[in-house]
Amino acid sequence: MSDQDLQVKIIGALKTVMDPDLNKNIVDLGFVKNLETKDGKVKFDVELTTPACPVKEELKNECQTKVGEIEGVKDVTVNMTSNVRPSEHQQPILTGVKNIIAVASGKGGVGKSTVSTNLAIALSLSGAKVGLMDADIYGPSIPKMLGMPIKPPKGADNNKFFPHEKYNLKVISAAFLTEEGQPLMLRGPMLGGIIQQFLQNVEWGELDYLVIDLPPGTGDVQLTLTQRAPLSGGVIVTTPQQISAIDADKGVKMFRQVKVPVLGVIENMSYFVCDGCDKEH
Template sequence: MAADNSNLKNVIAVGSGKGGVGKSTVAVNLALALHQEGSKVGLLDADIYGPSIPIMMGLQGQKPKFNDTGKIIPLEAHGIKTMSIGFIADDNQAIIWRGPMIHKILDEFLSKVEWGDLDYLIVDLPPGTGDAQLSLSQLIPLTGAVVVTTPQEVALVDVKRAVEMFRKVKIPLLGVVENMDSDIFGSGGGEKAASLWQVPFLGAIPLVADIRKSGDSGTPIVVSDSTSVVSKTFREVAHNLSRIIPESNSFKINKS
């Protein structure tokens, strides 16, 4: 495999103990919020079984091209370099892969994609604890992980599962984000979980319909309504995250 001189300063995994917590929404808007702070950001959709990043970034149906050296050129939207299995697989194709195949595709997304120089590569993981999480920890030095949860008390169990998984594979926990903060689902569960497991609490994202609408339209809310309370909260989360990460972090992908 040819060497890739991509310089990735920070690689941050975004995960959750279960599905349905808005993990991909947080990953996308976090990437955009970091970009709005002036950072160079890439977004890797590692949710192999349910890739939603192409729709949320307005890139559905597009295919990446290759450069002269055979590297994949990531698609770009809203200033973010983006790569997803959804760009390769047919929309109607059911992806049923075992561990070795997942490992291989993640390896290619990291070593055969021309990411260039990035301050942050945000990796949207599949929900739960499985092969993709393990493979990622083996393939690349991660700066750390962000765990997304919901406000309910029952979410504590799911946060515990995600925290223990990341700690078992020696990935630092950068923080917890509480999503869907509202009168309907309650509030405070994410902050309680962060305190319980001694992980920084990065912020609580309010539940509003515009988040879903903007994601479905391909223009996430941080872009479509940058002055909204939700967008400001995402920028606060990004700011809190950037303060935790050491500025000296930097490494190069160099595989052969």
């Protein structure tokens, strides 16, 4: 069998491998790249839309199995890669950022900053290029969570500045604008100005994801962000208490009103059921 005939059979086999989220086969989705065949040895890439794909190993195993069953194939090498695609939103700024994810909550104290930090690190560990913006101006806590010193960011050209870096994340926070332990006292209109600086004056570079830790509620900061930098999606954080869930619902409605897709709701600090008394604690 010629290499050309073998490649036709390989493509046919790979057309039976389906992406469970997109409900299409990986060939029609354009995931199969750089197919090579020589003396029965087959090598190709499967380029996913995110390095954090939860079914990456399943897809790899299915490709190896189905191609390996073809007559004439002696060895199969599947290289799983990724190319994060930009959201459909047109962004007048942050042109190097493919996707912006906002993490919000209806009320404070639900662990929103903890979720933002862990989400950013998880995306980075998956292989993505990630930035983390601490937009909680009055209560910035991201630097503390990352163990970062409070110091001014390094200046760049054109009145811009570079974000700090930690754990392979690019990080900016209002905490870097004051001395450690000092409050940042601002009136409402000035909040939008700081957010504008974080969007326009920070040299974020090329990022797959920019995770933004929003302040609680539905005020100036949220409106500035949705108007200046259209979001790819939003995540709502809540705790199990009814009062928190009521406020979380307001956060969902806020995102929907400004036409930002809600990626999910995370219930933090949930209860556990006691083995002895079957009560929720």
